[in-house]
Structure formats: C-alpha cells, structure tokens
Amino acid sequence: MQIVGRGASKKFYPGEIWKDNNGVHINAHGGGVINYNSTYYWFGEYKSDTTSSAMVGVTCYSSKNLVDWTNRGVALAVSDDESSDIAKGCILERPKVVYNKKTKKFVMWFHLELKGNGYSAARYGVAVSNNVAGPYKYIHSGRVNPNIYPINMIGKDTVDVNSHYTDMMALKWWTPEWYDAIKKGLFVKRDLASGQMARDQTVFVDEDGKAYHIYSSEDNLTLQIAELTDDYTAHTGKYARMAISEMNEAPAVFKRNGVYWMITSGCTGWAPNKARLFTANNIMGPWKQLPNPCIGKGADLTFGGQSTYVLNVNGEFIFMADVWRPEHPSDARYIWLPIEFKNDKPIIEWRDSWSLSDFNK
Structure with missing residues (x-):
C-alpha cells in the first residue's frame, strides 16, 4: 500500500521525548489512535509527575501526519465528586475510542479501578461524545456479563461448578491441581454473579461494524473477548476465553487479509517482558500462539516497552x-514501530528512526 501525502517522510524516534505543538512531551499513555475525517486522534492517560493515579483524566491530541501532534486538551476529565466512579485519584487506564457509524457517536472504553481500592474493582468504564476530541460524558462502569458463562466453557473439560466448588476454591495457588481448576473455569464461577474482571483492555471494530472488548480477566490469568452491543456502549452477553491461565495483559488487536492478530505482554507489573503473538481466523477463537514478533536488539524485552x-x-x-x-x-x-509481514507473519524490528515512507520500500 502506497503511503503518500503530507509528512510521509517525517521521522519517528522511538523511545525519545515526543513534543507536541507547545513543545511539551506528549502525555497520552496506554492509549490508542483513531482516524476520523482524515485526521488522527490520539487518546491516552494523562500521567502526573509523581503518581500513576488519574489526577486529570484522558487527554487527546490530533495530527495530520502522525508525527506532529496538537494538544486538544482533556477529552474525559476525572471528577471532583468523591462519590463518582471516576473520582480524582482513581485508576483510569488504557483508554480506547471507537466511532459508531450508526449512532454517529464516539465511544471511549477504559480500565477503571475505584479510588482507594487498589486493583480490586477490576472494572471497565464507558464514556461517549458527539465530538471526536470531546468532551466525553461518563455513563457507566462495571464488571463484564454477570451470570453468563463464556461460549467456549462448555463440555467435558469444564469443571462441574455446582459440585466441590468450595473444595476447589481452597486449592493452593500455582499448583497443577489449581491450574487445572482455573482452566476449567474456577474463577469464571467465582466471579459469575458480580461479572468477570476487566483490567488491561482494548476495543476492536471489525469490518462488518461489530465491536469487541478484549481484556485481562480472572485475576489477569486469562484474556476474554466480549461482543459489544450495536451502539458499542455495553456487552451483548456473548464472550469467549483465550490463552487460559497463561497470564497475558496489554492486548493489541488488528486484522489483515481476513486473519486476526493479537500482541500481548506477560504480567510483570511496570517492567518490560517478551511480547507474545496470537492469531485466529475468528475473533472469538480458537487463538494460536506464535513466537515473539519482535526481532533484533532488545526484542526479548519488547525494546523496553509494552504493547498498547x-x-x-x-x-x-x-x-x-x-x-x-x-x-x-x-x-x-512511546515506541512506535512499523509492522512488517514476512512469510505472512508480523515482524517488529527496532529502528532508531523511521518514517511512513519506509512502508513503500
């Protein structure tokens, strides 16, 4: 695909300070980018100097060429109301915005932890706007699909969740018996009434307009993929588990030539680790894991970064x-790098600098 137009030869410098139109390092972490009316909009977490808690909210930047960014301000502000789910000081992570062609609204999803409760809430949050840059109005948060089992937790390999549940919950963590119970849905059952945990997350809109919420669940042990309603603001009840008990977070999903790809990381807190790659022919799976897509110097630690x-x-x-x-x-x-395809598999190789015109080579 030919990449042409204004700024195609402007350089990206992965890992370096990236200044906006005001000369200030861009503050939009754990974010995502959408293209609307030939302009790119980058949404991310505003990070303060001394805390990773949300003291401002979600910021928005716009660009025509993906290199030069204009600060558009706060798209979703945290609240001064201490009773609000998104009270100042909550944890608000990995915001992703998608456009709904039917409702003509922009919908933002994010991982939400209630103020003062650490990471125990494990909720998603949703906000909407009529304007791409905001302001976004917070509408609700919660756990995923209460009282509904995943579509691929059926059959002989599923724990009989109505018998011996108490005994299974008493199993010592990380033992083979415990792993077996997790694979068969022990934590799905544990969280059934409240809904499934949702931490690191992304949203993916398919070519047919259907949208999906992909998130770390079951105490970050398992990824889940949940279908969204037509307006993209809630779940339909249809969801599936993937990479069961394998501890993945930071999912990033894309589709090429009818094939789905997902890049994730392991769970090592703020420290980098080796990226993981999955592929599927159906968004709901089954998903197959492939080797680390990163190659070259620093590849075993994803060049010091984590997918978003x-x-x-x-x-x-x-x-x-x-x-x-x-x-x-x-x-x-921020590390932004081109994805190349070799033998129909994605490859990410470190570059000190690069431009969009490199895609044409």
Whole structure:
C-alpha cells in the first residue's frame, strides 16, 4: 500500500521525548489512535509527575501526519465528586475510542479501578461524545456479563461448578491441581454473579461494524473477548476465553487479509517482558500462539516497552507501545514501530528512526 501525502517522510524516534505543538512531551499513555475525517486522534492517560493515579483524566491530541501532534486538551476529565466512579485519584487506564457509524457517536472504553481500592474493582468504564476530541460524558462502569458463562466453557473439560466448588476454591495457588481448576473455569464461577474482571483492555471494530472488548480477566490469568452491543456502549452477553491461565495483559488487536492478530505482554507489573503473538481466523477463537514478533536488539524485552495498540494506516500497521517510568510517570516514553509481514507473519524490528515512507520500500 502506497503511503503518500503530507509528512510521509517525517521521522519517528522511538523511545525519545515526543513534543507536541507547545513543545511539551506528549502525555497520552496506554492509549490508542483513531482516524476520523482524515485526521488522527490520539487518546491516552494523562500521567502526573509523581503518581500513576488519574489526577486529570484522558487527554487527546490530533495530527495530520502522525508525527506532529496538537494538544486538544482533556477529552474525559476525572471528577471532583468523591462519590463518582471516576473520582480524582482513581485508576483510569488504557483508554480506547471507537466511532459508531450508526449512532454517529464516539465511544471511549477504559480500565477503571475505584479510588482507594487498589486493583480490586477490576472494572471497565464507558464514556461517549458527539465530538471526536470531546468532551466525553461518563455513563457507566462495571464488571463484564454477570451470570453468563463464556461460549467456549462448555463440555467435558469444564469443571462441574455446582459440585466441590468450595473444595476447589481452597486449592493452593500455582499448583497443577489449581491450574487445572482455573482452566476449567474456577474463577469464571467465582466471579459469575458480580461479572468477570476487566483490567488491561482494548476495543476492536471489525469490518462488518461489530465491536469487541478484549481484556485481562480472572485475576489477569486469562484474556476474554466480549461482543459489544450495536451502539458499542455495553456487552451483548456473548464472550469467549483465550490463552487460559497463561497470564497475558496489554492486548493489541488488528486484522489483515481476513486473519486476526493479537500482541500481548506477560504480567510483570511496570517492567518490560517478551511480547507474545496470537492469531485466529475468528475473533472469538480458537487463538494460536506464535513466537515473539519482535526481532533484533532488545526484542526479548519488547525494546523496553509494552504493547498498547496497533494502528492501521492505509493497510499498513504501526505497533504502539509504552515505556513505563513509574517513579516519574509523566516521563514515560512511546515506541512506535512499523509492522512488517514476512512469510505472512508480523515482524517488529527496532529502528532508531523511521518514517511512513519506509512502508513503500
């Protein structure tokens, strides 16, 4: 696919300070990008200097060329009302915005933890706007699909959740018996009434207009993929488990030539680890794991970053990752690298600098 137009030869410098139109390092972490009316909009977490808690909210930047970004301000502000789900000081992570062609509204999904409760809430949050840059209005948060079992937790390999449940919950963590119970749905049953946990997350809109919420669940042990309603603001009740008991987070999903791809990371807190790659012919699975897509120097630690999003640019793809700096959160950096396909598999190779015109080579 030919990449042409204004700024096609402008350079990206992965991992370096990335200044906006005001000369300030872009503050949009754990984010995602959408293209609307030939303009790109980057949404992400505003990080303060000393805390990773949400003291401002979700910021928005716009660009015509993906290199030069204009600060559009706060798209979703946290609330001064201490009773609000998104009270200032809550944890609000990995915001992703999608456009709904039917409702003509922009819908933002994010991972939400209630203020003062650590990571125990494990909720999703949703906000909507009539304007791409906002402001977004918070509408609700919660756990996923209460009282509904996943579509692929059926059959002989599923725990009889109505018998011996108490005994299974008493199993010692990380033992083979415990892993077996997890694979058969022990934590799905545990969270059935409240709904499934939702932490690191993304949203993917397929070519047919259907949208899906992909998130770390079951205490980050298993990824789940949940279908969204036609207006993209809630779940339909249809969902599936993948990479069961394998501890994945930071999902980034894209589709090429009818094949779905997902890049994730392991669960090592703020520290980087080796990226993981999955592929499927159906968004609901089954998903197959392939080797780490990163190659070259630093590949075993994803070049020091963690996946957050894959951006489709006219049929070419950009891998977006965050280099977290928890002691100085606002100084976290961004790694954007082109995804190449070799033997029909995605490859991400480190480059000190690159431009969109490199896709034409």
